Amino acid sequence: MPELPEVETIRRTLIEHVKDLKIEGIKLIWPSAVCGWEDKAFEDLVTGRRIRTIDRRGKYLLIRLDEDLTLIAHMRMTGRLNYYPDLREPEKHTHVVFRLEHGEVHFSDVRKFGRIQAIPTPLCFSGSSLGKLGPEPLEADFTPAVLKDRFGKKKVFLKAALLDQTVLAGMGNIYVDESLFLAGLSPDRRVDTLSEEEFSKLHQAIQSVLQAGIDAQGTSFRDYRDANGEKGMFEEDLQVYGRGGKPCHVCGQTLERVRLAGRTTVYCARCQR
DNA sequence: ACTAACCTGTAA
């Protein structure tokens, strides 16, 4: 579920509650949600440390604890990290409970795809798939030239290239489709056919769609919620995602719904070339 | 470069 704007929103809403709080205990309700350690070892490793900061890289959250320990969390499709100021019973799909000095953080995930990994901070990038991620699309050093360079000699569809986390970190099915609409580019264009002007338009579209997503606190098309359990507002601004068969907001033509790179893809055949 | 697998829930 969560793509870059949703993960960033979780990061922001979580850290304001948990900064510098000590983790006093862990409850592993479904231990498979935690990887890299035996249950007891994970509990011992994490218990007693304080949460200092939370970083984000692509769709990964990096929860930095004392003494160079990092919890790498990925929500995949339906994962949530909820902060509660009080103690409460875990819900049906809650897999891990972090008991803090004040309140609790619950990791929940209906589909059980999400994972939390504990890793010494210096090993973060070598010891996980984080090391292979492409650039951060909202950082200042991400330019049209960098985008072109990341596509390299590939000949794949734009849709596939933008979903590839090693090309660019953080885009998923919603924001790829929205970016391509805003850029006026068809998802089945091959990446090696773009002009300089089209690279610029795509770069601009990616940055403005992702920033708008963050500003709206994410898209709650289905399950997504932030750390306070709040929905995001970006669904109201979606131009194509989830709108297959409906009229294009710009030209009125019926939006196409096809399968590309294994994912449902919606676009306007008139506005996107 | 596509498909299956990992899971559960919801809607058609």
Add this chain to the structure above:
DNA sequence: TTACAGGTTAGT
């Protein structure tokens, strides 16, 4: 009952 869902990875 079947298809499909904001993701990733491992297999043809």
